[in-house]
Amino acid sequence: MTGTLDGLDGLDEFCTKALADHGCPSVSVAIAEHDELVLARAYGWADTAARRPATPETIYGLASVTKAFTATAVCLAADEGLLDLDRPISGVSEGTAPTPRQLLRHRGGFPAFYNFHYEAGPVPIDIDRYRTLVREPGTGFEYSNLGYRELGRLLESVTGREPGGHLRERIFEPLGLSSFGYGPDHPGPGPVAERYSAGGRAYPTCFSSHSAAGAGWATAGDVALFARRSHRLLEPATLADMYDAEPINEHLGYGLGRIVTRGPGPVIRSHGGGMGGIAAMMIEIPERDLSVAVLANSTDKAARDAIVRHLVGLLAPGFRSEILSPVTEHPRPMTLRPGEWEGEITTPEGIVPLRIGILTDHRVEIRLGEAADTAPVTAPGSASESWDLSVSTPQQLPTADARLNSPHLAVHLRAERNRLVGRAVAFKDGDREGRLGAYLVHPCELNPR
Structure with a gap:
C-alpha cells in the first residue's frame, strides 16, 4: 500500500492552497486500495462561524453521488427478484413507460429538474406538474433527477421500506x-460540514421532492470504501451491466448510476454531485484497485475539481478530466435566419405568450407576455447538436413556481416543419446572491410572424 501514496507528499500544501485560491471553506479527501482505507485527510473549516475544523470523520452532503447508491440498491433488488430492470414501470407516464434500466442511464425520457426549497413543510413546487416525458424512453440521454425520483419510489414499493432506511440496511451496513x-x-x-454558497454564506436545511437523486450524506472515507466494496453486493452479470455505459459523448458513457470513461487513458468510473453548498466526487480506478473521494462544502466546484485533477492525475497518469463536467451538447454554428417568431410557453398555470426576434449578428430579442406589457431583452444566441437556437436571459417567467426563486429564463428550440419547438426553462443562475432555487422545464412552440 505504501506505493499508492508515493508522490502525494505535497497533498497537504496543495489542498490548503486550493481552498484559499477558490474561497472554499473545507474539503475532505480519502483513498481506498483494495478494500481498505489508506488515506483520509481533511482541510479547512467544517463550520466557519464556530471555527470548527474539518476532520476525516466530518460528514458531507453528497448531492448526486447519491445516485450511485440508489442505482446499486435498484440493481440489488433486481438480483433478488423484486423487480425487472427491463420491465416498464406502470404509472410513470401516459405514453410508453420507461424501464428501470432506462431511468438508471438517464434515458427514461424525463427532462432535467430540481426544486430546492429552504423552509420546513411541503415543498411548494409540485413535482407532478413537471413529470411529463419530453422524449420517447430509450431515445436519448438527458440527466434527470425526475428519473431517479421514480427509482426511489420503485424501491419503496418493492421493498416496503423508505429509500433512506433501505440504503442504510442493504448497502452501507453490509459494507461496514x-x-x-x-x-x-x-x-x-x-x-457534519455546514454548507456554504459560492460567496461564503451559510445554507439552511435544503428540501426537495427527489431525495433518491441527491439526499445522501457520508464521510469521504465511506464514499471511497463504497466505491471499492459495492461490487460485493451484486451478481457478476448485474455488475457488468452497471459498467456497460452507453455513450453520452466521445469520451464518456453513463451506465447504471456510474459515469465510465471511453477511449485512451485509464478507465475511470465515477459520479459527481453538486447543489447548494455541496461539491462531491467519487472516483474508482479499477486497474489499480483504487478509489478516491473528494468532498467539499461549497457550491463552487473549483476547489474540488483542482484537487481531483491533482490527486487522480498522480494516481492514474493520463486521467482525462472530462468526468468533472461532462459535456453532452457540443456547439455548432447557428444557422437560423434573421426573423421574428411568436408563440407560447405552456406552464402548469396556463399559457405565457413568447415572441423571439433573431437579429443579424446572432443576437436574440425575447419578449415574455403580451407585447404591450413587457420590454424585450436581447442576448447572444447559440446552437448545439440538439438545438437550432439556445438563449439565456435574466427574465422572470410569470408563474408562481418561477417567482419563488427562478428568476432567469433559458429557451432551447429546434426547427420542425416551419415551426420552432422545444422548451423554456425557469432557473436561478448560481448562488453568489441568494440560494439555488428550482429548475423548471416547460414546452414551448413558435411560428413565424
Whole structure:
C-alpha cells in the first residue's frame, strides 16, 4: 500500500492552497486500495462561524453521488427478484413507460429538474406538474433527477421500506460503513460540514421532492470504501451491466448510476454531485484497485475539481478530466435566419405568450407576455447538436413556481416543419446572491410572424 501514496507528499500544501485560491471553506479527501482505507485527510473549516475544523470523520452532503447508491440498491433488488430492470414501470407516464434500466442511464425520457426549497413543510413546487416525458424512453440521454425520483419510489414499493432506511440496511451496513445518512439533514450522530454558497454564506436545511437523486450524506472515507466494496453486493452479470455505459459523448458513457470513461487513458468510473453548498466526487480506478473521494462544502466546484485533477492525475497518469463536467451538447454554428417568431410557453398555470426576434449578428430579442406589457431583452444566441437556437436571459417567467426563486429564463428550440419547438426553462443562475432555487422545464412552440 505504501506505493499508492508515493508522490502525494505535497497533498497537504496543495489542498490548503486550493481552498484559499477558490474561497472554499473545507474539503475532505480519502483513498481506498483494495478494500481498505489508506488515506483520509481533511482541510479547512467544517463550520466557519464556530471555527470548527474539518476532520476525516466530518460528514458531507453528497448531492448526486447519491445516485450511485440508489442505482446499486435498484440493481440489488433486481438480483433478488423484486423487480425487472427491463420491465416498464406502470404509472410513470401516459405514453410508453420507461424501464428501470432506462431511468438508471438517464434515458427514461424525463427532462432535467430540481426544486430546492429552504423552509420546513411541503415543498411548494409540485413535482407532478413537471413529470411529463419530453422524449420517447430509450431515445436519448438527458440527466434527470425526475428519473431517479421514480427509482426511489420503485424501491419503496418493492421493498416496503423508505429509500433512506433501505440504503442504510442493504448497502452501507453490509459494507461496514457507518456514516451514511439520508434526507434534508444528516440525522446524526457525527460532525457534519455546514454548507456554504459560492460567496461564503451559510445554507439552511435544503428540501426537495427527489431525495433518491441527491439526499445522501457520508464521510469521504465511506464514499471511497463504497466505491471499492459495492461490487460485493451484486451478481457478476448485474455488475457488468452497471459498467456497460452507453455513450453520452466521445469520451464518456453513463451506465447504471456510474459515469465510465471511453477511449485512451485509464478507465475511470465515477459520479459527481453538486447543489447548494455541496461539491462531491467519487472516483474508482479499477486497474489499480483504487478509489478516491473528494468532498467539499461549497457550491463552487473549483476547489474540488483542482484537487481531483491533482490527486487522480498522480494516481492514474493520463486521467482525462472530462468526468468533472461532462459535456453532452457540443456547439455548432447557428444557422437560423434573421426573423421574428411568436408563440407560447405552456406552464402548469396556463399559457405565457413568447415572441423571439433573431437579429443579424446572432443576437436574440425575447419578449415574455403580451407585447404591450413587457420590454424585450436581447442576448447572444447559440446552437448545439440538439438545438437550432439556445438563449439565456435574466427574465422572470410569470408563474408562481418561477417567482419563488427562478428568476432567469433559458429557451432551447429546434426547427420542425416551419415551426420552432422545444422548451423554456425557469432557473436561478448560481448562488453568489441568494440560494439555488428550482429548475423548471416547460414546452414551448413558435411560428413565424
